[in-house]
Amino acid sequence: MAENVFASVEQASAAGGLKSEGLTSWVRAAEKVVVLSGAGMSAESGVPTFRDAHTGFWQHYDVEQLATADAWWANPRLVYSWYLWRARMVRSVSPNAGHQALARWARKIQLFISTQNVDDLHERAGSEQVSHLHGSLYAFRCDDCAAPATLPDSVFESVAPTGSDEDLVMVDPPSCADCARGTVRPDIVFFGEFLGSS
Numbered sequence: 001m002a003e004n005v006f007a008s009v010e011q012a013s014a015a016g017g018l019k020s021e022g023l024t025s026w027v028r029a030a031e032k033v034v035v036l037s038g039a040g041m042s043a044e045s046g047v048p049t050f051r052d053a054h055t056g057f058w059q060h061y062d063v064e065q066l067a068t069a070d071a072w073w074a075n076p077r078l079v080y081s082w083y084l085w086r087a088r089m090v091r092s093v094s095p096n097a098g099h100q101a102l103a104r105w106a107r108k109i110q111l112f113i114s115t116q117n118v119d120d121l122h123e124r125a126g127s128e129q130v131s132h133l134h135g136s137l138y139a140f141r142c143d144d145c146a147a148p149a150t151l152p153d154s155v156f157e158s159v160a161p162t163g164s165d166e167d168l169v170m171v172d173p174p175s176c177a178d179c180a181r182g183t184v185r186p187d188i189v190f191f192g193e194f195l196g197s198s
């Protein structure tokens, strides 16, 4: 698959670079495509950046207290609530034309999306082959045995019943149902952690 794509890029480059005409014909001919998406994709939808979300109650904490492995072990309730809050904010925005175009394209060819984004906008647009390099705001796992945990949708509401951070409710992360030793954590790559092999 990768050879196919890289060969096409080389052909397009040899034919005059990846200018719009070359790119258009290359895209039309492609049968297998891997799309890498990043923050710009989500920004078009108005997904709050770290800075945008880092307001109100949260501005009393810095990134080391909210989004690192050390923060998790020091205060799982705070970190868990922070990620639920961000997940809740993302639920208030919608996929944009870019997400929808990729979902439509995937119905015609083999298309895989590899994204740095932790939101679920590709999935909500209808894309099924999505790999989240940095994890997902809607995925959770045990911090001990790593078993995946499924949480009810209502958990995202529980952190802010009215959607305002003035009504923020700190939420304790549940214990792992598999091993009963660990605690359920966001399946997100915290700052200072390495990307998983999967």
Ligand SMILES: [Zn+2]
Pocket (backbone or CB within 6 Å): 142, 143, 144, 145, 146, 147, 176, 177, 178, 179, 180, 181, 182, 183
């Ligand atoms: Zn466990």
